[in-house]
Amino acid sequence: MSDWKRTTVGDVVTLQRGFDITKAQQNPGNVPVVSSGGISSYHDTAMVEGPGVVMGRKGTLGKVFWLESDYWPHDTTLWVKDFKGNDRRFVYYFLGTLNYLSMNVGSSNPTLNRNHVHPTPINWPPLKEQRGIAVVLGALDDKIAVNERIATTTDAMVEALRQMLLAELDANFRRLGDIAKIVVGSTPSRAKSEYWTDGTVNWINSGKANEFRVIDPSEMITEDALVNSSVKMMPPGATLIGITGATMGKISRLEIPAGGSQNVAGVWADEPALNDWLFYDIKARVADLTKHASGGAQQHINKRIITELQCSVPGPDRLTAWSAKASPLVTLTARRLVENRTLAALRDTLLPQLMSGRLRVKDAEKIVEDAT
Known part of the structure; x- marks a missing residue:
C-alpha cells in the first residue's frame, strides 16, 4: 500500500448539510427523501443528482446510504457534494467505516457536524484501487439485492396463489385457537447474568416482528433461562x-x-x-387483531384476541394442492435471505481489511468469486 496517501476526509470529499422539507411540503413522486435513518418518503422534486452518498447527521449518526437515482437529502443528513474525482461507490463504502460516535457534538440528541468530519485523518488509495475495491464489495451487495428481489417476488407469488384459491372457495372460517398452537413469550431477568452469558438458545424481542423474515436472533439465552423464565420456544415456520x-x-x-x-x-x-397458509392468512387479517387491542398509550393484543381470530382454511385436498405450488416458494424465500446473511457477513469482514490495505483486491476477488 505504498501508493496510498495520508490525507483527511475533507481533502477527498466535500460534505454538505441536507435540505429541510416537511411531509406537508412533499408532493406525490418517486424521488426518495433520505433522512438520517434512510429513505423516509418520496417527493416529486430532487435536490441532488445521483448516484450519490448520504449519511445520518442527527439522531442516527453516520449511517451511510447509497442512492442510484436523483434524491433529496433531508436536513438531518450530510451528503457528498463533491467527490473530487474519486470513485463514488468506494466513497460510500469508505465513509461507512469511520467512527462517527467520536465526532458527536450533540448532547441529548446526537449530532454530526461536517466541520468535525472533514479534518479526520485517513489513508486513501489511488483511483484504480478504489475502483477495484468498489467492484469487489459491490458484487456482494448486488447479489444481496438480487436475492432480496427474488424473496419479495416469491412472497408475492405465494399470496397471489392464496387469493386465487380463496376466489374458488366458499368461506370456510376456523377459530385460530382450534387449529394452531399459540404462545406468548417472556424475557429472562437481566439481573441474572447466568441467563445471558454464553447462551446457546435463540431469543427474539418485539423488534423482530418488523422484519420480512426472522433469520437471526436478537440475543442468545442459556438453557437455564429457558427453563426458569417461562420462555416458550417457537419452531421454524411459526408466525410471529x-x-x-x-x-x-x-x-x-x-x-x-x-x-x-x-x-x-x-x-x-x-x-x-x-403452517405456510396461516402465515399469509394472519397477515391479511391484522385489522381483525388490532381493532380489539386494549390499553392507553401502550396498546396491546392479548392471547385471547389471537385465539379467537377467524381464519379462512381450505379443505385438506385444496390445501395440499396449494401447498404443492406455494411451499417451494416459501422455502426459496427463506433460502435467499439466509444466503444474504452469509454474504453480508462476508462483506462486513472484507470491508475494513480492504479499506486499510491489509487485503488486496486480487485476493478479495477470489474470496468473493467462491462465495457467489
Whole structure:
C-alpha cells in the first residue's frame, strides 16, 4: 500500500448539510427523501443528482446510504457534494467505516457536524484501487439485492396463489385457537447474568416482528433461562405477531427456532402446509387483531384476541394442492435471505481489511468469486 496517501476526509470529499422539507411540503413522486435513518418518503422534486452518498447527521449518526437515482437529502443528513474525482461507490463504502460516535457534538440528541468530519485523518488509495475495491464489495451487495428481489417476488407469488384459491372457495372460517398452537413469550431477568452469558438458545424481542423474515436472533439465552423464565420456544415456520406498542400488529415468519419476549406471540400448526397458509392468512387479517387491542398509550393484543381470530382454511385436498405450488416458494424465500446473511457477513469482514490495505483486491476477488 505504498501508493496510498495520508490525507483527511475533507481533502477527498466535500460534505454538505441536507435540505429541510416537511411531509406537508412533499408532493406525490418517486424521488426518495433520505433522512438520517434512510429513505423516509418520496417527493416529486430532487435536490441532488445521483448516484450519490448520504449519511445520518442527527439522531442516527453516520449511517451511510447509497442512492442510484436523483434524491433529496433531508436536513438531518450530510451528503457528498463533491467527490473530487474519486470513485463514488468506494466513497460510500469508505465513509461507512469511520467512527462517527467520536465526532458527536450533540448532547441529548446526537449530532454530526461536517466541520468535525472533514479534518479526520485517513489513508486513501489511488483511483484504480478504489475502483477495484468498489467492484469487489459491490458484487456482494448486488447479489444481496438480487436475492432480496427474488424473496419479495416469491412472497408475492405465494399470496397471489392464496387469493386465487380463496376466489374458488366458499368461506370456510376456523377459530385460530382450534387449529394452531399459540404462545406468548417472556424475557429472562437481566439481573441474572447466568441467563445471558454464553447462551446457546435463540431469543427474539418485539423488534423482530418488523422484519420480512426472522433469520437471526436478537440475543442468545442459556438453557437455564429457558427453563426458569417461562420462555416458550417457537419452531421454524411459526408466525410471529408483535402484540404490544410500536410493533403491535406487525407480522413476520420465523425461519429459526427461537424463544420470544412477552411482547410477541407465536402461532404454528403441526401440518407444514397449514403452517405456510396461516402465515399469509394472519397477515391479511391484522385489522381483525388490532381493532380489539386494549390499553392507553401502550396498546396491546392479548392471547385471547389471537385465539379467537377467524381464519379462512381450505379443505385438506385444496390445501395440499396449494401447498404443492406455494411451499417451494416459501422455502426459496427463506433460502435467499439466509444466503444474504452469509454474504453480508462476508462483506462486513472484507470491508475494513480492504479499506486499510491489509487485503488486496486480487485476493478479495477470489474470496468473493467462491462465495457467489
